[in-house]
Amino acid sequence: MKFAEIIGQEASKKRLIKSVKDNRISHAQLFLSSEGSGALPLAIAYAQYISCENKQENDSCGICKSCIKYQKLVHPDLHFVFPIVKTTKKSICDNYLIEWRDFFMKQSYFSLQQWLENIEADNKQGLIYSEESNEILKKLSFKTFESDYKIMIIWLPEKMHTTGANKLLKILEEPYDKTIFLLVAEDVGQMLQTIISRTQLIKIPTISKEDVNEFLVQKIQLDKTTALNLAILSEGNIVTALKLINSTEEINVNFQLFVKIMRLTYTRNIAEINQFTEEISKRGRERQKSFLTYSIQMLRNNFILNQKTGQEIPLTSDETDFSKKFNVFISSNNIASINEEFSKAYYHIERNGNSRFIFLDLALKLTKLLKQN
Numbered sequence: 001m002k003f004a005e006i007i008g009q010e011a012s013k014k015r016l017i018k019s020v021k022d023n024r025i026s027h028a029q030l031f032l033s034s035e036g037s038g039a040l041p042l043a044i045a046y047a048q049y050i051s052c053e054n055k056q057e058n059d060s061c062g063i064c065k066s067c068i069k070y071q072k073l074v075h076p077d078l079h080f081v082f083p084i085v086k087t088t089k090k091s092i093c094d095n096y097l098i099e100w101r102d103f104f105m106k107q108s109y110f111s112l113q114q115w116l117e118n119i120e121a122d123n124k125q126g127l128i129y130s131e132e133s134n135e136i137l138k139k140l141s142f143k144t145f146e147s148d149y150k151i152m153i154i155w156l157p158e159k160m161h162t163t164g165a166n167k168l169l170k171i172l173e174e175p176y177d178k179t180i181f182l183l184v185a186e187d188v189g190q191m192l193q194t195i196i197s198r199t200q201l202i203k204i205p206t207i208s209k210e211d212v213n214e215f216l217v218q219k220i221q222l223d224k225t226t227a228l229n230l231a232i233l234s235e236g237n238i239v240t241a242l243k244l245i246n247s248t249e250e251i252n253v254n255f256q257l258f259v260k261i262m263r264l265t266y267t268r269n270i271a272e273i274n275q276f277t278e279e280i281s282k283r284g285r286e287r288q289k290s291f292l293t294y295s296i297q298m299l300r301n302n303f304i305l306n307q308k309t310g311q312e313i314p315l316t317s318d319e320t321d322f323s324k325k326f327n328v329f330i331s332s333n334n335i336a337s338i339n340e341e342f343s344k345a346y347y348h349i350e351r352n353g354n355s356r357f358i359f360l361d362l363a364l365k366l367t368k369l370l371k372q373n
């Protein structure tokens with residue numbers, strides 16, 4: 001990972017680059033940040049820069065032998081420690097190394113919860129078990145293979161078992177030749193004070209609103225208004241910003257489906273209604289429920305519009321355009337019955353009813369109800 005791929009954090013990047021140029025790389029550094037600030041990718045970019053064979057002014061070259069291996073996280077002198085869930089077959093981080101690399105390549109900004117879901121931890125707590133400290137010692141006993149430095153990145157050292165943490169403390173107390181420890185923590189309150197005092201503390205701030213906004217516009221290609229909204233809502237946490245995009249997309253999909261079902265049922269286009277119910281029955285049950293909940297809200301909002309009370313309604317611009325014309329079909333004559341049909345559909349979907357029949361039944365009821373306005 002190059003520094004160029006890191007979102008924002010210009011001051012931290014400069015400081016890290018300077019430590020390399022001044023040849024003052026501390027052997028144990030503690031990157032402290034909150035979730036979604038990118039401390040882990042930053043530590044990896046720093047490690048790649050340290051090992052790069054052709055360092056550029058402000059970044060690693062990205063093309064030397066070392067960088068190529070670093071970019072796939074397969075460099076033999078780069079080691080990782082991170083929380084895992086112990087199973088009969090897997091008890092140390094190296095057992096999860098393939099999953100770890102794949103996961104990081106897909107999305108370098110992630111939370112502990114997302115990582116644990118990825119390894120199917122089933123609500124178990126992720127920990128760094130005491131066995132891991134023996135692994136660390138074993139790796140430290142190797143000579144470096146290809147680089148000047150061996151780099152050990154420990155993600156979330158606060159999740160370390162006490163015995164392991166005490167062993168790590170001993171390791172940090174006696175610097176190993178040409179070995180750098182980068183600890184990436186989110187909660188130092190859970191760490192041994194003695195470990196903290198053995199490290200050089202590097203505070204990584206949350207990402208600025210401007211940098212989150214720029215990332216959302218340029219890399220994710222969101223429109224400017226949505227990007228700015230999400231940049232404000234996510235409060236400098238990229239993990240949150242990415243989650244919010246998914247929910248925005250879900251709203252858009254639900255809106256398209258809502259427009260479609262209303263148009264098809266009003267025009268009583270039976271062939272297309274059939275096609276529609278087949279299409280929607282292929283979406284997962286959670287998404288079908290999400291669509292029904294969304295529809296109930298949209299119907300309620302259109303009823304409020306229909307009543308002309310002047311009450312402010314939270315609608316996106318697409319929803320507003322559509323609702324201007326649509327609200328005439330949702331009046332006090334049919335809102336209760338339509339609402340009941342959607343709620344009934346939700347009830348049956350939740351109880352694993354046949355979703356195709358449920359949606360077909362709902363659509364056929366709508367063909368009548370929409371005309372009873």
Ligand SMILES: [Zn+2]
Nearest residue numbers: 052061064067
């Ligand atoms: Zn390089």
